[in-house]
Amino acid sequence: MKKVLNVPDQVVEEMLQGAVAAHPQYVRRVEGFDVLVRANSPVKGKVGLVSGGGSGHEPSHAGFVGRGMLDGAVAGAVFTSPTPDQVYEAVKAVNGGKGVLLVIKNYTGDVMNFEMAAEMAGADNIAVEKVVVNDDVAVENSTWTTGRRGIAGTVFVHKIAGAKAETGAELAEVKRVAEKVIANVRSMGMALAPCTVPAAGKPSFVLAEDEMEIGMGIHGEPGTHRESIRTADEITEHLLNKVLGDMTLAKGDEVAVMVNGLGATPLMELYVVNRKVAEMLGGKGLKTVKTFIGNYMTSLEMAGFSVTVLKLDAELKELLLAPADTPALVQF
Amino acid sequence: MKKVLNVPDQVVEEMLQGAVAAHPQYVRRVEGFDVLVRANSPVKGKVGLVSGGGSGHEPSHAGFVGRGMLDGAVAGAVFTSPTPDQVYEAVKAVNGGKGVLLVIKNYTGDVMNFEMAAEMAGADNIAVEKVVVNDDVAVENSTWTTGRRGIAGTVFVHKIAGAKAETGAELAEVKRVAEKVIANVRSMGMALAPCTVPAAGKPSFVLAEDEMEIGMGIHGEPGTHRESIRTADEITEHLLNKVLGDMTLAKGDEVAVMVNGLGATPLMELYVVNRKVAEMLGGKGLKTVKTFIGNYMTSLEMAGFSVTVLKLDAELKELLLAPADTPALVQF
């Protein structure tokens, strides 16, 4: 395990300290908890947005805490959902009187822990609603699974629901918009090389020198299959076809795109991927309103990427393009 | 070599196509050249800023083309300085009548190629000035070397000289400010694992499983020495002490910090590093005005990081905090 680390068990604590030191203008720590909230939390008269999950997906989620996106982010142990008491603290810290929306990635542990937190907050008479993001088309959404996983598409939920909350909308409205994003966003990823959870000390899976995993999850969960590495264009075509195959899009429709690096894949390669993405979407007569490219939802130092497409309507487009000011996403 | 690639020889071309497709609001391609300039270039009445170098350092430099930073970026082959004709095209494309400043990283090849371009532009009566960034304290600045290398500190030159140019300042003024940044910025890096130049197909160096290289250059040039991996705090302390040892800083001075990932090092680890950086700077009574943390000057998928400190005065601080709107750095 080659990492820049002190004590593996302390990595989340030290990361949070380093993040607060780096971004004091954006975030502050909820004392005693692994929770970062906006420096000016709670924002009165605004629905609070809380997300979180296991650590190791940085900049998700704390990197998106700030104006126009999240109010709070809860950091679990690496790749492990945070516990209910932590989420509960985040909810209390960001509640500005209009209630709190929890944005949960669809994993059994995350859903249960956030639900328990919602029950605790409910007992305090804080209005709490939740949405569960499940954009990963690598997993079949059938009664035979716990449903599709939540991956990079979650960032679009943060951005758009966050912009809606910033308008002063009510909790139900913010939730409606978040659910509209979830209904319209699909992603799929692949991995070339694994990552190592610090506390585990060894790679979470092994791939041969010429092998890749298609449909890789962001915690190292196996994907749809393994095969020999193919060209960037072939891989991109496969992933994007799977993504588009699960969406209803017509010529002239507007979309937003995210080409997301998993941690160790250089921007150079993501641009090579985006070349093919743009070519394919253009070829289908789709209009790409905005492309996000870089490391948004990572998996420690995993090598690989995911492609996300979000179908826009007038409402989603306006909210997507609204200003945001967070450590990891700033737009005018 | 595990990469998301099509043809290794085409990687720069395909990257540029992907970048233009991703950021049409920011950049356009100078037809026929490996040059990206602002979508609205040339900006009349503004000094043009051109940088560039070998590819493989993304988002440097094209990621910093946009309002408040660069006007143009020239992409050489991977880790190889671009040729004079390419730089010359960039100069012509961004010249808005007030001349052009070339921001060059201090490598023999870069300096020579940019100088030849300046001679070509001079023959066209375009006013061209150049500054050479040499922030890497790993290399001694003696008559026995070609001088310190230019690494991540270059991004501060882009930011601050770019902000100065945006005020409408004259070429000599923009150059003066750029040189002030260069005089006040120092960096040093380390690597845990090498990268592979696509056309070479094999890693540029080899490190044992428990080894790291201190003072690593961003093209895989050897550093000061190799040793067994130490803790994040120990490594950070060593690098930061080297950096500070080459600067004159007094209690109460204001600084800007960059904790820069080389490509494969996750943000989590960079935050762990920043925790120690903040602790050390705070301990010396220095005031950190702004911290940049993430992948700014990479080395393909090299694992490792660099630390940069820029000493600020009132002028540099104001320009550092001025707005910027580019693909890789946006601030209000």
Add this chain to the structure above:
Amino acid sequence: MVAAIEAIADVIFENKQFLTDLDQAIGDGDHGINMARGFEAVRTKLSTAPPAADIGAMLKTVGMTLISTVGGAAGPLYGTAFMRAAAAGQGKNSLDGETALQMLAAAITGIKERGKATRGEKTMLDALEPAYDAFAQGLSENKSLLDCLELARDAAGAGVEYTKTIIATKGRASYLGERSLGHQDPGATSSHLMLAALLAYGRSQHQGV
């Protein structure tokens, strides 16, 4: 009773790597790490707070500690299980077979309510429900508490083996579809280990007396 919990904690520490490896095969490779973190906290808690004679009170502490330190899927599930067992064991200073069975039943109900899984989905329930059945059977045959626990442990062990033969439809392993076949479930394994540790502890006490 604190010593019983410590026996459980020890078996988790000993099997931290094993449980993690099992989870690496069909999940995300953290089950042992998560459980060890939780029981580390439990041990600290029980050693700093005055150990309650009331079994219910003590199990409530265990449950709440697990909920706030384990995380992932196992945290809420085992946490809820201990909380529910605590409620069933409230006010008791020692255990009889009937109470133990009620506690086990309450724990299982809690896990099912929280996780919405049923037997046969390749989860901890595939160890715990057979364990309950075996315990109940033993009790109906007037077996001793420890003999019932032995039946329960063996049934849980058989349940672990059974999980190798089925496809996961709950939890992270469900993403694997058919590829989860042949692998034993980490959560079922940790349940089996905890029952085994309880039994070994009980036997050692019994011999000592």
Add this chain to the structure above:
Amino acid sequence: MVAAIEAIADVIFENKQFLTDLDQAIGDGDHGINMARGFEAVRTKLSTAPPAADIGAMLKTVGMTLISTVGGAAGPLYGTAFMRAAAAGQGKNSLDGETALQMLAAAITGIKERGKATRGEKTMLDALEPAYDAFAQGLSENKSLLDCLELARDAAGAGVEYTKTIIATKGRASYLGERSLGHQDPGATSSHLMLAALLAYGRSQHQGV
């Protein structure tokens, strides 16, 4: 003369990996890749454009092509070298020893002006300057053009060996300080290879006649 350039191109292609490996040891591992890319472009250029009988015109094409395709340190240096040699050879359709010497001198001056290095700094100059001296010496002894070239090639080869014994103070290898000792300079090596290729080409022509 186009064939002579092609002979140079071939030796570069054959040694692409070798030159790259040398550069990996003390530089950034691209010298062979850069030079091969440049001479690939040169070959294409010469095969599509009508080859000029004028040696100067042809070398100018070579120089300009190298400048616009090689990049790095070697691009401007070799590009300038060929451009300066071109100026010295302008209007000539064939080479005599004196012209060849002048062209070599002009090339070296160009490299020194552009790169501000001198002999002994572990660069291509450590192959080229000894080569020039040997060529001049041969000429003063009334040796033939090819015999002079052979002396030059051998001197360049010795210069390459010499680079192993000195510390680099110019170019990327200078960052290494003492650690550059023991390694031969990639640029000196490519210079030596080009001279060797020129000689081999000349000898083959001479035999053929």
